[in-house]
Amino acid sequence: MNRDELMNRIHALSFAMTEAQLFLDTHPECRDALTYFREKRDELDNAMTEYQNKYGPLFADMTVGDKWSWVDGPWPWQSGGKED
Amino acid sequence: MWIYEKKLQYPVKIKNPNARLASLIIDALGGPDGELGAATRYLNQRFTMPKGKIIGTLTDIGNEELGHAEMVGSIIYQLTRNLTPEQIKAGGLDKYYIGHGAGVYPCAASGEPFSAMAISSKGDPLSDLNEDLAAEQKARVTYDNILRLSDDPDVNDVIRFLRQREIVHYQRFGEAMRSLTE
Ligand SMILES: [Fe+2]
Numbered sequence: 660m661n662r663d664e665l666m667n668r669i670h671a672l673s674f675a676m677t678e679a680q681l682f683l684d685t686h687p688e689c690r691d692a693l694t695y696f697r698e699k700r701d702e703l704d705n706a707m708t709e710y711q712n713k714y715g716p717l718f719a720d721m722t723v724g725d726k727w728s729w730v731d732g733p734w735p736w737q738s739g740g741k742e743d
Numbered sequence: 744m745w746i747y748e749k750k751l752q753y754p755v756k757i758k759n760p761n762a763r764l765a766s767l768i769i770d771a772l773g774g775p776d777g778e779l780g781a782a783t784r785y786l787n788q789r790f791t792m793p794k795g796k797i798i799g800t801l802t803d804i805g806n807e808e809l810g811h812a813e814m815v816g817s818i819i820y821q822l823t824r825n826l827t828p829e830q831i832k833a834g835g836l837d838k839y840y841i842g843h844g845a846g847v848y849p850c851a852a853s854g855e856p857f858s859a860m861a862i863s864s865k866g867d868p869l870s871d872l873n874e875d876l877a878a879e880q881k882a883r884v885t886y887d888n889i890l891r892l893s894d895d896p897d898v899n900d901v902i903r904f905l906r907q908r909e910i911v912h913y914q915r916f917g918e919a920m921r922s923l924t925e
Binding site for chain 1: 746747748753754800816817915
């Protein structure tokens with residue numbers, strides 16, 4: 660997967676987790692939702708690790724290599740636009 | 744506490760600058776029913792809530808609203824990139840521009856700065872959760888109004904996502920309120 664494809668996958672998985680998390684807040688006894696949440700979490704873990712190793716950190720403490728790449732762009736709002 | 748994740752909840756990729764739209768959409772950041780108010784409302788109300796389910800709901804929705812404030816800020820930033828003085832004047836963004844340039848400043852579309860006067864935290868669960876239900880509907884209406892006035896597909900795609908989230912939040916707050924009488 661290229662950078663955009665991988666980020667799309669991260670967006671989708673992380674959104675699925677957010678939805679499940681909010682549902683679980685008011686349905687903490689729902690086993691199906693809990694299973695779903697954990698499945699998505701494991702898939703997201705893998706996607707995040709792959710992304711951060713290839714393209715840079717999404718969390719500051721995931722910065723790898725001998726340079727503090729946390730400050731490297733693009734920042735999340737710096738996309739789109741005619742110049743891209 | 745909070746840890747920053749270097750991504751938006753939903754991608755914002757706007758091709759065309761548009762001063763007029765920016766001057767309207769700023770309401771969704773700093774207006775009375777905007778995302779900054781939503782996050783501030785929920786994250787402060789949660790301290791005195793009586794049940795874990797309700798505290799969890801307010802914490803997680805408040806957290807998500809912070810992400811929405813970031814998305815609306817991204818929309819404003821992208822809509823105001825590379826505007827000419829003529830475009831700023833023609834789009835009615837001149838009054839904003841004088842004080843803020845292309846900076847992102849939380850205010851209503853009317854220019855009124857963000858105010859915590861638009862939110863409430865009463866220390867009373869029924870009062871606060873009723874406010875939250877109304878707040879989600881008012882935020883949804885603001886997004887509906889934006890969709891009526893905007894014909895930019897890049898913007899509207901993001902606004903539709905944000906609108907849909909208000910509907911989900913309304914649903915969860917309704918369940919949180921019913922848990923008061925369980
Ligand atoms: Fe909301």
